[in-house]
Amino acid sequence: MQKEAREAYNQSFTENRYQEFLNAFEVDFPGQLDFRIAETPVFIPAELKNKIIQASDEIIDSLLSPDFKEKTDRAVPVNESVPNENAHTSFLAIDFAICKNDSGELFPQLIELQGFPSLYGYQAYLSEQFRKYFDTPADFQYCFGAESYEAYVSKLRNLIVAGENPEEVILLEIFPEKQKTRIDFAITERMLGIKAVCYTKLIREGRKLYYESNGRKIQVKRIYNRLIFDDLKNYPDLETSYRFTDDVDVEWVGHPNWFFRISKFALPFLKSSFVPETDFVSNYNGRFPADLESYVLKPLFSFAGSGVQLHVSQELLRAIPDPENYILQKKVRYEPVIQAPDGLVKCEIRMMYGWNDSAEKPELLISLSRLSRGEMIGVDYNKNFTWVGGSATFFEK
Numbered sequence: 090m091q092k093e094a095r096e097a098y099n100q101s102f103t104e105n106r107y108q109e110f111l112n113a114f115e116v117d118f119p120g121q122l123d124f125r126i127a128e129t130p131v132f133i134p135a136e137l138k139n140k141i142i143q144a145s146d147e148i149i150d151s152l153l154s155p156d157f158k159e160k161t162d163r164a165v166p167v168n169e170s171v172p173n174e175n176a177h178t179s180f181l182a183i184d185f186a187i188c189k190n191d192s193g194e195l196f197p198q199l200i201e202l203q204g205f206p207s208l209y210g211y212q213a214y215l216s217e218q219f220r221k222y223f224d225t226p227a228d229f230q231y232c233f234g235a236e237s238y239e240a241y242v243s244k245l246r247n248l249i250v251a252g253e254n255p256e257e258v259i260l261l262e263i264f265p266e267k268q269k270t271r272i273d274f275a276i277t278e279r280m281l282g283i284k285a286v287c288y289t290k291l292i293r294e295g296r297k298l299y300y301e302s303n304g305r306k307i308q309v310k311r312i313y314n315r316l317i318f319d320d321l322k323n324y325p326d327l328e329t330s331y332r333f334t335d336d337v338d339v340e341w342v343g344h345p346n347w348f349f350r351i352s353k354f355a356l357p358f359l360k361s362s363f364v365p366e367t368d369f370v371s372n373y374n375g376r377f378p379a380d381l382e383s384y385v386l387k388p389l390f391s392f393a394g395s396g397v398q399l400h401v402s403q404e405l406l407r408a409i410p411d412p413e414n415y416i417l418q419k420k421v422r423y424e425p426v427i428q429a430p431d432g433l434v435k436c437e438i439r440m441m442y443g444w445n446d447s448a449e450k451p452e453l454l455i456s457l458s459r460l461s462r463g464e465m466i467g468v469d470y471n472k473n474f475t476w477v478g479g480s481a482t483f484f485e486k
Contacts, residue, residue, distance in 0.1 A: 090187070090195065090426050091485055094132035094226050099428065101224040102128065110222040114272070121272035125478035130219050131427060131436055131458040132229060135485040137187075141197045142453070144363035145183050145440050148202065149450060151359045152181075152351065164354035164389070169318045171345040172336040178204035178347035179248065181442040181451045185363070187435070189424040198421040199364045200437060204351030206315060206343050207441050208270060210277035212455050213241050216481040229483035233453040242280050244454060248443040249313045249342050255282035257310040259300060263288045263320050274315075288316055293331040296338040314343040319391075353389050353416055365419040370412035377406055377417075389414045427460060429476035435461045438482055456482040 107128055114122045133141070151157070181204055185197035216231035217238055235241040250258050258281075265274050265285035274285035284302065291309070292299040298309040321333065331337070333345065356367040370386070378384065386398040386405070398405065401417070409415055425433030437459045442451035458480045 090137065091132040091134040094229065095428055097224050098129060099430065106222055110218060113218055118272050118275045121275050123269045123271065127460045127478040127480040128476045130225065130481040130483050133482060133484045137195050138484045141185060141438060141440065144185065144197045144361065147361040147363060148183055148199065148359055153450060160358055161350040161354060164349040164352065165346045169334065171334055173341065174344050174346045175341060175446055177444055178351055179342045179444055180204060180206040181351065181444060182207045183440045185438050186421045186423045187426055187438065188422055195424065195426060197363055200421060201353065202351060202355065204347035207439060208273045208457060209245055209441060209455065210280050211273035212457050212481060213238060214276045219481050225483055228486050230486055231481055231483050232455045246281050248445055250281055250283065251311065253311050256307055258283045258313060259286040259309050260284065260313045260315055261286060261288060262315045263324065283313060289327060289329050291331040293335060293337060296336065298331060298337050298339055309339055311340045311342060314341060314345055317348055353387050356416060356418065365421055367416055367418040370406060370409060370415040370417055377403055383420050384417045385420050387416050387418060389416065434476050458482040
């Protein structure tokens with residue numbers, strides 16, 4: 090999007106260099122990369138960066154309202170509520186589509202938000218690899234509030250490890266070795282010294298949790314949580330010593346309840362010019378907009394794009410048995426703004442925040458971008474395309 094940076098990058102790009110870039114991932118983390126990396130990062134001009142940060146700040150203001158927890162109590166299913174919820178989320182991810190207004194100016198529109206950690210380790214590593222293998226201007230930054238990779242890692246360590254013995258801090262997942270995001274787990278372990286531990290491997294003794302490593306039983310003091318209930322439902326017959334809803338003596342960094350609170354459920358409560366019109370289906374009382382072709386239907390308690398309906402009708406809406414668990418959101422028109430060698434590509438930017446327990450508000454740390462040529466962002470809509478997939482974002486200073 091930033092013209093000079095884009096032109097310099099495209100002129101220096103070669104397929105051979107891209108393959109060398111990908112090979113570096115295999116050398117550093119063999120067998121761990123399980124998703125497509127786009128051929129290019131996204132270069133955000135200063136004016137658009139300021140709009141994205143303004144949009145994020147307005148959304149955060151809504152999340153800071155005194156009644157936000159009360160408004161979102163229904164978002165946490167009773168049988169999936171985890172004890173010892175902290176005062177606010179430890180992580181915040183805000184996804185924006187890059188759009189164009191009638192004056193031809195680029196601006197962000199909110200797509201999703203989540204109170205759950207994203208690829209904080211991987212994105213820093215990825216950005217450094219782009220710096221190493223490609224032409225990325227020195228006056229662009231990929232992280233915020235940190236002038237170097239080492240300073241960024243220090244911030245992440247302070248948030249996740251928080252002064253504990255890294256051996257007593259775990260990254261919690263279900264079968265982490267099978268997850269598509271496992272490269273992030275490997276990078277996080279190298280960065281911070283914390284291991285990814287499977288939910289099935291935890292040992293509960295009273296209110297204490299342990300895991301075994303090299304024949305030793307190690308107490309878990311702090312959990313960097315990457316596990317969601319939706320994934321556990323894929324394994325209904327698991328027999329485990331610890332259950333997610335058990336009351337145990339650990340500190341959470343990324344408490345599971347905030348995954349539900351800050352999600353699609355929060356969208357109707359956000360008021361900003363950067364947030365498309367959104368409401369619970371139940372609030373329409375059967376009187377739906379006439380232009381339903383301009384809306385998308387999303388189930389509240391389904392994740393990773395599952396259940397989203399792009400083509401909405403009155404019949405579809407009236408057939409929903411639990412309309413309070415769905416939202417209607419005005420469609421957002423992504424503008425193809427990334428110049429690839431063979432055409433223009435759409436993109437989405439995720440702004441990634443950390444929020445220390447003692448801090449008044451979240452701090453912007455890093456971002457990711459996703460490039461697409463399909464009807465939606467995501468693997469299923471971008472098969473057999475090039476210059477699509479996940480990537481890094483560089484912001485003009």
